Amino acid sequence: MTYSTNNISTEHIEKKRIAIIGAGLAGSLLALKLSQQGYAVDVYERRSDPRALSAHAGRSINLGLSKRGMQALASVGLLEEVLKTAVVMRGRVIHFPDGSTKYQAYGKNDNEVLHSIDRNELNNLLLDHSEQYKDLKLHFNHKLVSAEKTKRLLEFSNEGRVVTVTPAWVIGADGAFSTMRKEMQYGERADYQQEYLEWGYKELTLEAGSDGQSVIELSALHVWPRNHCLFVSHPNLDGSHTLTLFLPFKGADSFQCLHTPADVRVLIDKYFPDLTPLLPSLLEQWDRHPVGALITTRTNQWSFEDWAVLVGDACHAVYPFFGQGMNSAFEDCYMLIALLAERPTDLATVFKTYEEKRRLHTDALAELSKQNFTELRQKVQSPWFHARKKLDVLLNKLFPSAWLPLYTMIAHTTIPYAEARERARRQDNVINFGSAAIFCLIGISVVMLLS
Template sequence: MTAGHGGHPQDPVAIVGAGLAGTLLAILLAERGLRVEVYERRADPRTGPAGEGRSVNLGVSARGIRALRRIGLWTSLSDLTVPMRGRVVHRPGGARLFQPYGRDPQEILHSIRRNELNARLVERAAAHPGIGLFFGARCVGLDPDQGLLSVTEAGLTRRVRASFVVGADGAFSTVRRLVQHGRPVDYRQEFLAWGYKELTIPPGAGGRSRVPPQALNLWPARQGLIVAHPNVDASHTATLFLPHRGEPGFTTLAGNETVTAFFTERFPGFAAIVPDLTEQYASRPVGHLVTVGTSAWHHRDRVVLVGDAAHAVYPFYGQGMNSSLEDCLVLDECLDRHPRDRAAAFADYQRRRKPHTDVLAALSAENFAELRDGTRSPLRLARSRIDHALHRLFPAAWAPLHTMVSHTTLPYGEALRRARHQDRMLRWAGATAVTAALTAAAVRGARKPPC
């Protein structure tokens, strides 16, 4: 047994959670020659429905693409993805505003259904001889010092001795709760006062899309927002965001006539492209939006957290899945950097990732206001045009924050630092221009002959 490693060298790595991060990490660890067992409380996504309470569409960007390429999966997903080349803002009166994501044709996002991506990852993991998958298996206990995991399957509980345990079980992680119980650890959970419902925009006549197909479609409104991702069958998955309480709110908006009147007033034209809107609204559950942060991502060399278990964020920057997949790459790199000291590898992983995912959490909260209100603000639209114009003129020196976050793998904190530097430069340029204009006016005034 190598120094700094607990457990028997033949014990498997136990991953709790067979979602996107859990299955990707299982593949990466198995490629290192480790034996991996993955335990998931839900049904196998290859045969079961999408997970409850989850947005069913994702926008894969540069970070996610890099991770999926690492295991050779990205190119095989082309039959499941739809390119999104920008966003289309639907304005009252029927006007549409297209805002491209970047100057480069490759600066796009890729829409994919979560359950379909998850199924492909599970399929790849199942094909690896070093990975065992156990569905309908719920984690009910954990001894973090011994690496002992208690799992219940079909009413029976068994104990699994692991070389180490990975918590990849989402924002409400059981592993995180068990490993932090009784320990002096900071933990923060913040629910947004808004929730969401998933609605479906079906294909139109002739199987054609009812809205622009290669874009993220937005309907911003006062106290409301709809975001729609395209699907390969020409349908769109639309997410309605509303406050939980108040007028309007999910707790008060009920009844076909009330719902129809609400959409007609707030989102003109939307009801016309969803023929069964009132039925969908009544039957779809309300989801919650949560940010989770914690000061401890690992316990010694025996437990480590990845993805939402370590840093769940609001979905308004489209980076939750992408950052979770990036976690797995960084953790894998840290295991390479510290081959004989897993505790040091886990500590290095937290040191390298946490400051940047903290930044992402703040950016995701801020972008909520941008999507809801900024897409209707002439001032913010003008600033966006300036950013993109400067990016076209000086591609190596200037990039909008969204471009750095979504279309590069620059760490989130570094992207924000550069964006703030650009903001200061623009303010300086603006102040300089105003000063020059006032000076010129003063000079002209001084040269005027006296009356």
């Protein structure tokens, strides 16, 4: 179906407006970009305005901004401003059970780094900039109740009243449990899959020392890999780090077993003795912070005709272990905007093309993110893994355009995810073949020397 302005009645001004469901990162970025391009936008968010909360009311969640996210932020002119609030992470520091550490650079030079940013701060910045456009309206406390796609009508509940709007078209940026997705796909033959990780997470803060300095290396992501559990930390500008503990929900030494403060203390002492002295407020923090669950979702049918389209977690939530949740959502937005610029009057084609070009890559990312959970927990403890990483970096330095480690491709380039995975597979084959050849040569040499 072709979108044409002739289809739009001018009776209701609302009909000419774009509705964005969700004022999270992807929703706010799209609101800003579309406003910059002259569109009239309404953003509907079920929560209240996050900017009205005090800075520390919510949990401090930080994320690793990498190339794909940076590309999108650059496109709205905010990259520099965001980077000012970020802490550079040049690599990861691996903390072994015996207290020793190992450093692994994220790339071969200063361009190949990640940036630790505060999620709430970024969200607020995007909202502040959006709000400068007079054709943009932010509607907080608006919970999407239903979307009647045949009538092209959205119904929100807002503080006890029902608000009905008929936008020209709709972007669903309302997260992994997207109501827009459910409503839009109702009665369609949409495949859908949701899978929970058997591990949950809890966020804690590793405060800066009394001198205001970070108690561990600031410019790095830190990992405490244990087969059974895992701590990851992202640095904050104030010298603190946001720690995330990943632990199974059930079984021995799981969240389920932690009934008393003493249980928590015993668990942390057992697996992370080096963290204990750095976390004096552990037990107090433990009670304040909830246990979160992690979900991977996949679906097809990301859009409905020329009326609705999904972005980010609403169509593909991934585990956080490759640090690509926000980055891939921002890349969705970037791609959608680019396709829209190509054919602004043919939304149905834009939406279809977007899914066709994008879905195989976000499916690949879902797999990569699952695999990286094993890498973070287990592989980083193996000397073979480190030798292989070093070889990767060496080959990358020797052949900078021909040889790109998987991590480099995912974090520091915009090579589509599935292509990156395929290219990494080919590189693996080269290394495996090469190793086999070397062993053969050594064998032949030994035989010749002995004979």
